[in-house]
Amino acid sequence: MTTTEGAPEGTDREISGAELVLTDVVKKYPGQKTPAVESLSLTVPAGEIVMFIGPSGCGKTTSLKMINRLIEPTSGSITIDGKDIRQQDENELRRHIGYVIQGGSLFPHMTVEKNIGIVPKLLGWDADRISARVTDLLDLVGLEPGRYRGRYPRELSGGQQQRVGVARGLAADPPVILMDEPFGAVDPITRQRLQDELLSIQRELRKTIICVTHDIDEAIKLGDRILILKEGARIAQYDTPEAILGAPADDFVADFVGAGSSLKALSLARVSDLELRQPTTARVGESTAEVRERAEANGDTAVVVIDERGRPRGWPWVRQLKGETIVVPDLELNDVDERSTLNDALDTMLSSNHGAAIVTGDRGQYLGIVDFAAVTEQIRAMEEQAGG
Template sequence: MADQSTTGVPIELRKVTKAFPGGGEPAVRELDLNIPAGEIVVLVGPSGCGKTTTMRMINRLIEPTSGDIVIDGRSSHDIDPDRLRRNIGYVIQQAGLFPHMTVAANIAQVPRMLGWDRARIAERVDELLTLVGLDPQVYRDTFPRRLSGGQQQRVGVARALAADPPVLLMDEPFGALDPISRERLQDELLGLQDDLAKTIVFVTHDIDEALKIGDHIAIMKAPGHIVQYATPAEILTNPADDYVEQFLGAGSSMRLLRLTKVGDIEVDQVPYTSEDADAAEVLAEIERDGRGYALITDGMRRPLRWVGAEHLQGIEGPVGSAGDPITGTLGHRMTLQDALEALLNADTDVVPVVGRRRAYAGALSLSTVQNAIQAIKTRERERRLHRNEPGAGG
């Protein structure tokens, strides 16, 4: 399913303003924002900063007063609102499920409006329940009141994905959950995104949640403008001003370690090749590289086995099944803190890092993480020195 799904599209907000009648200052004022295709962009800020208004203008639940919102190269003004919303998934806090409908009926709402036949809808419902970690046989005919808060949110995500939209809007989707359920669903969302590559606009007031899940983060301030738009690593190490620094709270190297992602650091580039590669050529590459090993991947570049010089002695022709099976991988969205723990428990000194579609993206070792920690500490120290210089920060 993941390989055939619709991937995300770019979204651009151009000088978007929203002023409510009698509301004084605009809720959003001349906001510019480029949201790359297939990324999670988080809008974060205190109550009243315009983040939810901004998100709801994307699917025209709220109409902009001025400016333009361009979705996949087309102005949203030129798209019928109902058609627009059917191509944008929407997840809200506490799921918003219809209590009188079963789980299956809730998920089937948009496909039914699009005229899908019953067999196709039933197949899609079961596919999505499996995708979000709910057994279709157990939950298909269950009513929302019998579900926990976390289960209801999973169904809400499944419903938003039902018609395979390229864009997903998520408005404080995990805000009402307990911390354990919230963290688990954040992890599951990141796992889903690695497979689906949707364009996700996510609203939260929690900076830790934003730093954990966002590819880019827009930190907003009233009246409705962006103070800093950057990657989590850049925001942590180079906050734009005092407002951002105060919003982040007390910084420390350990906090950076906990919130910096594996994909934000420079990973090792271990040689990799396929099973049908010539063993003699692989052996020569291993000797040139100097590490003493290489990675064997499948046709989609997913890690399969480590192979060393000792595995290739006497083999003529393809590498085939030579080598030792991979016992674990690290996701590129995993935090350095989690990666460090995984490395300490790993069977090997080096572990493959995988990106989207579980494709090989590099490798990580304890020394790589140690170097990254040192770099983080250096950046943090330099940032503090800069902030304390006379005249620094304007």
């Protein structure tokens, strides 16, 4: 573990990630005139998310796979926490690097619990420790442990399989996580939720995460830094999202980011920047009559139902409250993580009957409500600041 010195602004958790350094890394394949990766050098600070992005065939996935030696570098060095990866046994190395790919890549004949516990078992963990780790990780990725640990991949949705894939990548508590287009095979709504989940997990664990993506909006949303690559994995620009949007290094970067970069800047603003509303809440099991009375006194026509762990479970209208005590409503929940972008918040609000969205924090804890008024006020303030 390291301290938070040099960590992204606004973080105060201990960093469990490790610094990753690539120095003059080259990958040449037999029969090819030009290297797939040509002298790549960069430093990934401990505890940060770095997004690798660039045109198809530019070498971003090759660069990622050299970090865990799924592809062997031709020359150059890669160190993790100062240790050269080529001086380590490749199987031992991979057991200490999380690896998450598109679709989760789960073993179909294994339960969720056994999928997650593969690497800890290889490392010699006992059964009780593995079971406890599975429970904690399923909770971390937003899946009820008692409900999902015994299921098989075929019984899960695409988004649930990807969550289990993330949990498996975290199972042995590795300092470095590699992600190869992890959210590319799911629908846009599920992708947004998985991105939010990753931001929430990272806020708690502070791993070093390298993520390959083809989506500049995803790179802007998730990355502490973005690495834009040209052919041969030559660096076009390696910087923060703010710097890349505000000062592209050259025409290649400007064209890659695309027109409307001022609109993309909205992706830099987070829900956590806004003041949240605090409407009436109700605990599961509480007296319905008392909740109705409290909501009417507050002038609210709906209440947020929270479970015993402080997680939102529904947002019913007062008129929908039935029975003597509050139960978990059978209604879809429109929620966003506090690190969601304003664009994501607006998308969620548009699909909500309330014209607003529930905001959650670590492990799905309820924080408040974000509404159109708060978002539009923030956008107006940003436009004024940009114009001034």
